Amino acid sequence: MKVAYWPGCVSRGFTPELHGSMAKVAPLLDIELVELDRACCTGAGVIAEHNQELADTLNARTFALAQQVEGAAMMMNICSTCQGAQSECQERLDANAEYRAHVNTTLAAEGLSYEKGLTNKNFLWLLVEEIGLEKLRSLVRRPLTNLRVGPFYGCYIVRPRERLGIDQEHPRDQYLDQVIDALGGTVIEYAGMRKCCGFPIITMNKDASLKQAGRHLGDAVDADADCLVTPCPLCHLNLDLQQPLAERLVGRELDMPVLHLPQLVGLALGLEPKELGMNRHVVRPTSVIDWSTSVVGAAG
Numbered sequence: 001m002k003v004a005y006w007p008g009c010v011s012r013g014f015t016p017e018l019h020g021s022m023a024k025v026a027p028l029l030d031i032e033l034v035e036l037d038r039a040c041c042t043g044a045g046v047i048a049e050h051n052q053e054l055a056d057t058l059n060a061r062t063f064a065l066a067q068q069v070e071g072a073a074m075m076m077n078i079c080s081t082c083q084g085a086q087s088e089c090q091e092r093l094d095a096n097a098e099y100r101a102h103v104n105t106t107l108a109a110e111g112l113s114y115e116k117g118l119t120n121k122n123f124l125w126l127l128v129e130e131i132g133l134e135k136l137r138s139l140v141r142r143p144l145t146n147l148r149v150g151p152f153y154g155c156y157i158v159r160p161r162e163r164l165g166i167d168q169e170h171p172r173d174q175y176l177d178q179v180i181d182a183l184g185g186t187v188i189e190y191a192g193m194r195k196c197c198g199f200p201i202i203t204m205n206k207d208a209s210l211k212q213a214g215r216h217l218g219d220a221v222d223a224d225a226d227c228l229v230t231p232c233p234l235c236h237l238n239l240d241l242q243q244p245l246a247e248r249l250v251g252r253e254l255d256m257p258v259l260h261l262p263q264l265v266g267l268a269l270g271l272e273p274k275e276l277g278m279n280r281h282v283v284r285p286t287s288v289i290d291w292s293t294s295v296v297g298a299a300g
Contacts, residue, residue: 001030001130001131002032002069002072002073003073004034004069004072004074004075005035006078006120007035007078007079008078008082016277018236018263021262021277024262028139028266028269034072036062036065039061040061042058042089043085044082044085045085048085057103059093061110061114063093064112065112066118067114074119074120074121075121077122078233080153080232081232081233083157087120094117122157122231124157124176127179127265128175128178140269141269144183144184144267144268149185149227149229150188150190150220151180151228152197152216153231154230158173158194179261179265183268185268188225197213198238199238202242210245214250217246217254217256221256225256228256229260229261230260231261235258236258239258240281244282256283258281259285263277263278
């Protein structure tokens with residue numbers, strides 16, 4: 001499957017292990033990534049708060065670039081914050097032909113034009129809806145046996161439900177659980193799994209942001225999770241990079257590894273932790289997970 005690939009800016013900056021692990025995992029899933037290297041940041045919802053037309057134009061440009069990728073089945077992203085911001089912009093653009101034409105007048109200078117109807121899916125959605133859970137199970141070479149994984153959805157990929165296409169036929173707010181199960185892991189539910197990580201307010205109230213992250217991490221610790229997995233690099237920043245500071249604010253040791261979704265998938269498909277950039281994490285996964293013995297089973 002060929003996809004127009006939008007890695008986002010965080011995966012190529014603060015979390016290069018996410019970008020790298022997606023590149024390693026894609027061939028194992030028969031996904032051809034055509035990177036949209038000329039695309040810009042989605043604005044993460046912040047730009048839209050101040051200048052909606054600017055945000056819509058920036059994202060329409062990305063959509064138009066994706067539509068130029070010959071043979072691409074859809075556009076794919078690896079950042080749930082990007083998914084949320086892009087879905088909001090696309091909803092406005094698709095709902096109003098006059099507004100879309102107005103935005104396209106700006107894009108015309110680059111010879112670009114966004115046409116209604118682009119399919120844009122987060123890697124998590126693509127795994128379940130395009131590859132399928134049964135196919136994913138068949139590709140597992142190192143089952144995540146006895147690994148207790150806490151899914152951390154965050155907020156941008158689970159609400160608003162209608163905009164994100166979450167319904168009975170597409171229970172996208174359950175997909176992370178389903179993928180963990182398909183990889184052989186044990187899903188651990190805890191209070192904060194579908195709540196905001198706190199990142200959006202970190203520049204306005206750092207203490208409140210990190211207390212929020214620390215509370216979610218503490219809930220996962222109390223539920224006996226071995227690690228968390230998230231489809232959002234911004235959540236990863238607040239939960240992993242800032243975890244030492246969060247520990248001070250909540251007054252307890254956390255020591256909770258946080259994996260990017262492609263890393264968890266890659267482990268189960270047989271890739272090694274170092275190949276997946278796990279040595280770059282602040283909280284090293286090896287601190288609580290022995291990848292070589294009982295937690296991750298050998299290939300069947």
